[in-house]
Amino acid sequence: MARRLDPHSEFARLLPHHLQREHTGVYDAPEAFGAFIRGGGNVELYRRASRALTRILDEHTPRTLLDVGPGDGLALLPALNDATGPAPHVDLVEPSTALLEQATDALQAQGIAHRAHNTTAEDLLTTHPDQRWDLAQSTFALQSLPPHERGPVLHALAQRTRHLSVVEFDVAHVPDPFDPHWFDSCLQRLERGLREYENERDLVGTGFILPVVLGHFATHTRTNHEHSVQDWAHDLEQAGFTHVRTHHLCDYWWEGAWLLRAQGRHTG
CATH class of the missing domain: 3.40.50.150 (Vaccinia Virus protein VP39)
Structure with a gap:
């Protein structure tokens, strides 16, 4: 069984802000993408x-x-x-x-x-x-x-x-993103990724990480x-x-x- 969403998680805090945004392509506004690739684990990557x-x-x-x-x-x-x-x-x-x-x-x-x-x-x-x-x-x-x-x-x-x-991530096919095991794993990884950022967490989270990851659940906005x-x-x-x-x-x-x-x- 999947965990219930932690109300104190960074994902839970940022989700309402993400939903209130007027969304364009995640690569159309470079500020969030630029901050994302220059912070956290992306530095070594x-x-x-x-x-x-x-x-x-x-x-x-x-x-x-x-x-x-x-x-x-x-x-x-x-x-x-x-x-x-x-x-x-x-x-x-x-x-x-x-x-x-x-x-x-x-x-x-x-x-x-x-x-x-x-x-x-x-x-x-x-x-x-x-x-x-x-x-x-x-x-x-x-x-x-x-x-x-x-x-x-x-x-x-x-x-x-x-x-x-070609450099790409090794991501197994997800037949059902609402599968409890995958959904739980996704939440945990998403939380780790968000917490790699400090001062720019809100910018990176709402401007890039959340739109990209949540695209798994809405094919019309998938990037x-x-x-x-x-x-x-x-x-x-x-x-x-x-x-x-x-x-x-x-x-x-x-x-x-x-x-x-x-x-x-x-x-x-």
Whole structure:
């Protein structure tokens, strides 16, 4: 049997504030997202993600790089700065205008050649059918793809990239979010995540964590469609990627983060 909601929990305190908000996309207003990724367990999580991306850049020394959903560049910029080889030309595809502007400003300040695409990965791959990349990467962004879009996007990437690196959480499929055992686990993890933040807890909680997690219970507002690592690997193979490898990257309050690497079919 699931626990009753603790009335003294941070979740119980923040829920009314969340319900009273006028909600837009969680990535459309960057303040809450920016505070979220720069606090709590995300500090170590993004540090490890950037280090992994740096190693991949050093291994492949790509001339062209596609970053799918870079946000404001928190994982991308340290990876580029720490890589030992010359910086590649970077294509950014990011649907959030505010986040994309922050990322492009940072690349401009570093003198890194880039193109900014204020759209979705699906639209970019459709409208630029001849574009190819030595390396494509995505950090906690492919989970935003609804299931019906995931396969076509991955298939297009497999045909048009040499190598792919993806960082995502290992989240098992939840057939019923109201299952007492999963619901109880969700509440406990949510509480841990909220309590990692002090001064910005209300901003992060109502502006990002609660909208994302509660999307499990209301499909029309869902922003994340998470997957298990095994499912991600299967999807990559089904899309045409080969030599798919997985590596545990970091523990985290929600679920563990993993790095997936694969070889695409572009050889030109």
